[in-house]
Amino acid sequence: MLHFEFKNAKENVPNSSSNSSGSLSSPAKSKSVVNQNSEVKKIEDTSVSCLVSKDEKIVVLPSAVVSFECEYKFGKCRVLLDSCSQVTLLSDKFVRKFGLPVNAAHNAPRIKGVGVGASTIPVKATTKLKICSRSTKFTLEIEGDIVPVAAIPYVIDIQPSAKTNNTLGSFKLADPAFASSRIQISHIDILVGAEYYKHCMLNE
Numbered sequence: 469m470l471h472f473e474f475k476n477a478k479e480n481v482p483n484s485s486s487n488s489s490g491s492l493s494s495p496a497k498s499k500s501v502v503n504q505n506s507e508v509k510k511i512e513d514t515s516v517s518c519l520v521s522k523d524e525k526i527v528v529l530p531s532a533v534v535s536f537e538c539e540y541k542f543g544k545c546r547v548l549l550d551s552c553s554q555v556t557l558l559s560d561k562f563v564r565k566f567g568l569p570v571n572a573a574h575n576a577p578r579i580k581g582v583g584v585g586a587s588t589i590p591v592k593a594t595t596k597l598k599i600c601s602r603s604t605k606f607t608l609e610i611e612g613d614i615v616p617v618a619a620i621p622y623v624i625d626i627q628p629s630a631k632t633n634n635t636l637g638s639f640k641l642a643d644p645a646f647a648s649s650r651i652q653i654s655h656i657d658i659l660v661g662a663e664y665y666k667h668c669m670l671n672e
Contacts, residue, residue, distance in 0.1 A: 526626060526628065526632075528624060528626075528651070529548055529549070529550065529622075530548070530549045530642075531546060531547065531548045531549070531622075531642070531643045531645075531653065531656065532546070532547055532549070532642030532643050533545070533546050533547075533602070533642065533643055533644060534546075534547055534599045534600060534601060534602065534642075535599070535600040535601075535602055536597050536598065536599050536600065537597065537598045537600065538566070538568050538569065538595070538596070538597035538598070539569055541566050541567065541568055541569075543566050544602075545562055545599075545657035545658055546643065546653070546655070546656050546657050546658075547599065547656065547657065547658040547659070547660050548620075548622055548656040548658070548659050548660065549660050549665055549668055549669075550659055550660065550661060550662075550665070551662050551665040552662065553659060553660075553661035553662060554661060554662060555579060555612070555613055555661050556610055556611070556612035556613070556658070556659065556660055556661040556663060556664060557579075557612055557613055557614075557615050557619065557620050557658070557659040557661070558595060558612045558613070558614050558615070558657065558658050558659075559614075559615070559616075559617040559620060559655070559656070559657050559658070560614050560615065560616055560617060561617040561655075561657075562617075562657035562658070563593075563595060563614050568595050568597065569595065570593040570594065570595045570614060571593060571594050571595065571596075572592065572593060573591045573592055573593055573594050573613065577590075577591045577613070578590050578591065579591060579613065579615065579619070589615050589616065589619050591613040591614065591615065592614070593613075593614045594611060594612065594613050594614060595611070595612065595614060596609065596610070596611045597609070597610065598610075599658070599660075603640065603642075604671070606671050608664060608667055608668065610658075610660065610664055612658065612659075612661075617655060620656060620659050621655075622653060622655065622656045623653065623654060623655070624645075624651055624652065624653040625650070625651070625652050626650070626651050627649065627650045627651070628649075628651065630649075633649050
């Protein structure tokens, strides 16, 4: 999913778009299947960032910090857009932090994939929420499976060249992590899969 191979040369930084805003229809009544307690780093404001610096061989997948609504719960979270994922996943840590309502998963599906590794992860609960852009009126209702945060690892700690940073500074970025000279992301809260990917890209 991520490839780093550093070489000195010039950079190329492509486009940058945005994510989602609106109100939420209430999901069906549900009972909590997720434990209490959680710590999720505070995420700063600002508005999709995709960084590809060809000559430095840096590729970073598109992420965004968006607002969300879930019944009477509101907040911000970091999402990663993955057009190759067959499922949409939410971190259990994120769900616990905001006390989101959950529904027991039917037929106890199991997930296996790159982030999950060789083992399979049983899905015990799902939830629905609306993600909202912080800079446009775009909103998107999603439903995802709740998995341990370790099942969707995404850690970035890179320092692009000054030229790349200057180029990024000319865009309004969906993920504020890209606005600093050193790009550091310690986790994501939601992995948005192929089912919703085109809606995010086309603002529909």
